[in-house]
Amino acid sequence: MSPVEGPPAARFRRTDVDWWRDAVFYQVYIRSFADGNGDGVGDLAGIRARLPHLATLGVDALWITPFYPSPMADHGYDVADPRDVEPVFGDLAEFDALLGEAHALGIRVTVDLVPNHTSDRHAWFRAALAAGPGSPERARYLFRDGRGPDGAEPPNNWPSVFGGPAWTRVDDGQWYLHVFAPEQPDLDFTSPEVLADLETTMRFWLDRGVDGFRIDVAHGMAKPADLPDMEPMEDTGLLDDHGPGDHRFDNDEVHDVHRRVRAVLDRYPGTMAVGEVWVSDDDRLAQYLRPDELQLAFNFKLLTAGWDVEELRDAVVHSLATVAGTPAPACWVLSNHDRPRHVTRYGGGEQGTRRARAAALLQLALPGAAYLYNGDELGMPDVDLPDEVLQDPIWERSGRTERGRDACRVPVPWSGTEPSYGFSASAGTWLPMPEGWGPLTAEVQAGDPGSVLSLYRAALALRRTSPAFAGEGLDWVPAPGGCLAFRRPGGLVCLLNLSGAPVPLPEGRVLLASAGTSGGALPSDAAVWLQA
Template identity: 55%
Template sequence: MSNPAPTSLPVDDSWWRSAVIYQVYIRSFADGDGDGTGDIAGLRSRLPYLAHLGVDAIWINPWYPSPLTDGGYDVSDYRDIHSTYGTLDEAKQLITEAHELGLRVILDIVPNHTSDQHAWFQQALAAGPGSPERDRFVFRNGKGEDGSEPPNDWHAAFGGRTWTRTDDGQWYLHLFAPEQPDLNWDNPEVRAEFESILRFWFDLGVDGFRIDVAHGMVKDPALPDLGLTEFSVLTGEGQQDHPHWDRDGLHDIFRSWRAIADSYPNPRVFVAEAHVRPGRMPDYLRPDELHTAFNFDFLKCPLEAGKLREVIDRSITSLATVGAPATWVLSNHDETRHVTRYGRADTGVQALFRNQPIPTDLALGTRRARAAALLMLALPGGAYIYQGEELGLYEVEDIPEELLQDPTWERSGHTVRGRDGCRVPLPWTGDTPPFGFSTTGATPWLPQPEDWKTYTAEANQADPTSMLQLYRSALSLRRTHPGLRGEDFCWLDSPAGTLLFERGNGVLCAVNLSDQPIPLPAGSSPLLVSGPLSEDGLLPPDTTVLLYRD
């Protein structure tokens, strides 16, 4: 192993247990070269903004060379940078500059599948059936007398079947788009290659990886039929031996990855994107496997006190059995932004809308989003902030159809609009698009709403009551107040429709999700409130307050 890149960060083997990590969807964060697409130069220019926000690390969505069929999750080279985003030297400079500002850097790794333009897959197509090159992927002969039927009945995430036939008559597996062929993780060459990729980036100073589709890498070699009519994110519920989700063989892979991460003097970390069967998440977070995992139960939970309490309880207690911290997240690049979700009758995660958007009360959604953010940042464990949520951005649901780029739009036969609405480029300054996103005023790759002029970072900065100021204040308290730095947590009694818990050193968090104002806990004083208290000092509906005991 080569010598790790120098870092100015302090050695802290447990920083990840309480880290707040900011997700950078690089295409939409900041455009530094004026072509309408976000890039490393733009991100570097905004690192001081992120440091001032108060986060501990940034997670960058895939920035590798890619045809961008699926926003970069179709990787053609895992050891380089897409030319639209910059160069490998710029990436090294970014890592150094982030570390100088106290920010760690986490990358996305995509181990379930490659791009169909990856050299390995091109070699597999050229080599033909039965070759070692094809064994790196999942090729099979078809069913029927002439092999013209797919090997099984599996369905792909973006619509359609999960098999594509090659010119020589074989079929290859892709759980997602046809341009994303699945790798064969029973092949030792595949395992060795990804271990080498991890070391490559760790040696450059990267602090960790988010693992895409961590629950899907290992398949049952028999590839049995599922008997389902469509794809589901986790169809394993109620099925103890699902053929391509949450299989036991994953854990050997992750143990080997953890050994590599731990071999560095400032150990690197992993966070799993894993949709698993109930009760299975602790298996991924054992001390010799992954460090943390995204909490999709919390993200998808309706904004209702009883359901939130159940999810928080289950998250904390189940992961404590393996000594792992919970994580909390409200939005990401795959889901409708929570300002929009919370302004609807059903505040849980809904299916990506078809044809017409669901009616939304943005004022209500914003008030609830503020309450949810303060709740999230008051909980023990780690948290993730999706770029733009600190500005109060909502889902853009009226992007013209001809500009939609998510593969779901095409693969669904133009019935499901997909995820573009949460990926619109950020507004930074000014009164008209592109709102400072591009250094030259170039048209962004997805259009921004005109009314985002009131949501820019500049406008948020000027308003002491803005969403940005709330996030900064909450993150500052989380970092400096001793009661929020540990993992102490205890529920207290509170009225129906509300939550009340205590952290360390007498810090309380009260959340009112009922339809009536409630009094603050006796003997306490506010530290930070998500919205104004009533004139008589009560906590209004859809409001959260952090307090300390007098």
């Protein structure tokens, strides 16, 4: 692995160790954000060039998806070296420059930590294959003998999240576990060497000046010692929570790993970690937020809720109930690189955009931290891509029955009227960009006070400066049928209308609305912020 180098000279000066409690984070899916060298793939130089956009938008922090050396079987989540930079994306000097420039703009930087598995090209896994059964090298992973008289059957019945079995047999007859793709062998966290290496990786990036981590598959690092069969499940979709019968995730021993992670973070005041925890039970999810574990955990209920007033209200109620007995605030997300974008989920087209504008005001009015996905601020939809360009491993692993996540990963349009819309100096991009996106570009939207981008900029400015957003709680207030409304302690009232008809505005001064409020009424599929 790469040697540890010194941190950049210009380090962000933290003034508030709890900055993350109400921060707005911006997820940069690095391949799709901005291309700085013209090869059609986003990179660190591209992020640097677009930092002014992020500063004007008003976000507090970035989460950058994996940019580490990788064969790209799962676009960076198969990490071959967690302490270096994939040449496609740049190098360590480029990362240091990005970190320093972001900090100079007051934007903190968090990076992805991928502890559950490595790439099959990682030096450890290559050594494990060479060393053979029973070796210390294999003890870093989950190698097992197969079942049946000749060991030709997998050690258990676990399916891969990406389709097919979660086991692959190697030449000497043993099998190794990969909850994701075969190119992503799972690590064994009962190995002290595995835990120690995770801590070394964390210190490598913290010493350079990063402000924290997003932990991939944060509910997955612990497996039951005997690797028992799991209950057969019809739907083993991407990271869905299947409950206590699914032994692949949310085993109690995973909390020991998070305590070790927290112990490292506590030696770097002002740093934090957010966990990708697909656990739907409120009490189980709350365990990840104990005082000596994660500072934040994504609660995906808002992301998975339909455009329905009861579903949205339940998502808020359960998310707040999860954190009520913990030191953590809630953590809200509407879209990410693994799920359909909310413009598309809410119906697509003008309807989906109208609803997405309203959902943005709902998300940003709620107490706690919020995560935006690159392109949310432009109202980007999913793209219906042709079969021949699909790259997500889910497509092949499912026998080409599940199209995977590429539709929500199409590059961000910046300027111009034709692909690649300023994303790259090249017209060819790693996933094709559709015709007709000229009006969606950041350049066009920046000049339109009624655009989605202008709405986000106004919302983030108010969230940052208005005393109406004070306090971490909320109270539900009476609302017309088909609507939900709540009030924050500082006086902010948020009303969301899904009733199908206009409703009267509550009393108060309108701060921001997702649609016109002429005549004192809020249209359907719209939201408004008022100062009570």
